[in-house]
Amino acid sequence: MKIDTTCVHGVKDKANLTGAVTVPIYQSSTFAHPGVDQSTGYSYSRLQNPTKEVLENIVAELENGTDALGFSTGMAAVSTLMELFKPGDHIIATDDLYGGSIRLFNNISKKNGLKFDYINTSDIPTVKNKITKETKAIFIETPTNPMMRITDIAAVKDIIKGTDILLIVDNTFLTPYFQQPFSLGADIVVHSGTKYLGGHNDTLAGFLVTSNSEIAERLRFIHKTTGACLAPFDSFLIIRGIKTLAIRMEKAQENAAAIAGWLLKQEKVTAVHYAGLETHPDYAVSKKQATGFGAMISFEVDSEQTAHQILEGVKLIMFAESLGGVETLITYPMLQTHADVPQEDREARGINERLLRISVGIENINDLINDLNQALA
Template sequence: MVNIRTLCIHGNEDKRDLTGSVSVPIYQSATFAHPSVGETTGYDYSRRQNPTREHLEKTVAALESGTDAIAFSSGMAAISGLMEIFTPGDHIIASSDLYGGSIRLFQQVNTKNGLRFNFADTTSLDQIEALICKETKAIFIETPTNPTMRVTDISALSRIARSRNILLIVDNTFLTPYFQQPLLLGADIVMHSGTKYLCGHNDTLAGFLVVSDADLAAKLRHILMSLGSGLSPFDSWLLIRGIKTLSIRMEKQQENAMAIAQWLQGHEKVKKVYYVGLPDHPGFEISKRQSKGFGSMISFSVDSEETAKRILEKVNLILYAESLGGVETLITYPMLQTHADLSQEERDAKEINETMLRLSVGLEYADDLIEDLEQAFE
């Protein structure tokens, strides 16, 4: 079997191009002509499928060891499409500290449309089992979670889900298929915000759903065509280009993150560091079993709100901006950005307060990043 590093670069070798072009062509066409009545080239209308998007989807499916991947116009579009497989009255259990946008969608849109949600600490299998009822159709998790970096045992949870005929959905954005492959651990659906590490350059939006079951894939493709939320040809090409360097980016960003996490642990104004790669992290051993790496996302809490705001205002090399996974190191303030829609009570329960910051570590020289943080603390 071809190594995942090679898959990142070569992906789906069928480029549908006779010129020998090394770069996948961008088929910037909304529609495709029929050879004759009742015949098709395999492409009719780009809302349904486009050759450039198809190349990307086959690449992502191969990386995740799935049979099909469906590319959406954003991560939230992917989750929105996914929710359309459920019907009013269905019950879904979700990680309590998901990305704030996912919680907003579930609570403000999907609940209105008749779905019912319970949010739980999905690191606790007992807590999940206690919430399962006859209407439960899915368990939706992030691992590690955003931004508190909690780790769920995917294999153990998949055994519970399969025994109850419940779908297990895993948001794999933080670790990517390079470090973690949830389908091989028993998950039914893998979701990605392709905007993040898969793209890697903070220059486009994308989302993916990856599955192994052919019937489920067909259902999701019908939803994609009906909603019209497929990824555009040019954005598909940007993702193809970004994935080519996924392996080396993930390795180097992880190396930088470990150095920064260890430095933060020794700083007098840092009260807690949330990084899965630290041996004292509660999910360290589970992560070693189910993943090939720890990623490059770090959250940390400082001694006061004043210190947090001073860091945000004083960083120079590090950018105070939302999003994550790009080559540039970004710092965010979850309570005002990613989780601003949550109530104060909900944020406090998740330790997302005035003193928590989140770092997406990039590809810069690690010592330069540490030096920038050091001067920002002063």
């Protein structure tokens, strides 16, 4: 099946004997056994639940992975991922990561003995030079949050071939609909399912996907042991969201391209960061490794006053954290997504008081541009 059909039809629920078109919510914490040494395949929902299992199979299918694990949040997924490593292990990470990932790495993972180097992973020679004998993983986000830089996934894989270094890709922004990291050499794919996979800003979820059965087994053990599993009802909501993933991504991307072009013409806008612009420094890499550019835009305005004017002036667009829903949201990274990143580091990456980020939704494009226009006036 093509990916848009998989989004709709997914993977069949083997536990469903009723013919229900929608996957049922198996709202049960535990499951009875037919007898000693006999099982229905389920025992306790922390280990597995039929609704969650269907969702995990759908996500694995969409990513062309062998296994996917559902978590209560995206950060729960990343926290579990870090348990693959031991004290002294070194991880190279994109310097322009989601602020929550940086907060976790700096305040929890480092405390547990892991070592990190944050670099511009778009610069492949720099990545190569940072590898040491202790390096166990390269964690990249592409496009990055919030500066929309692109890392050449295949090029990173080329420099670690023949080693035991894991290539981890956060695919939240583009989703498997626009980007397939496993085909480019990734070992593990990360998602905040709260975002585009869910698509409606109504639940939290996270995923780890892998194409390696040994890694999957290790992650499943950590998952059941630490217990941050995705609940049945939340699994149901993400399944429902994925059904419209393809059409939402296409419409949101169409809107984003139009808004990016409009922003470029505004006198008070000094820079626009969108991977779909031919002027973007990584445009060629993006064209090569993805089938779309997504719907995330960051832009810089001429002053902090203008930034505040826009945030307080929008009427249709909402000033809110998060992204990937049907509603268009505008975010102030320095005070929201990256508030816990030290100011010096944040500003060195361009995350200043003039930078705004838009998650473009699926509304009528004229309404969105009119709203931005009146807020800028």
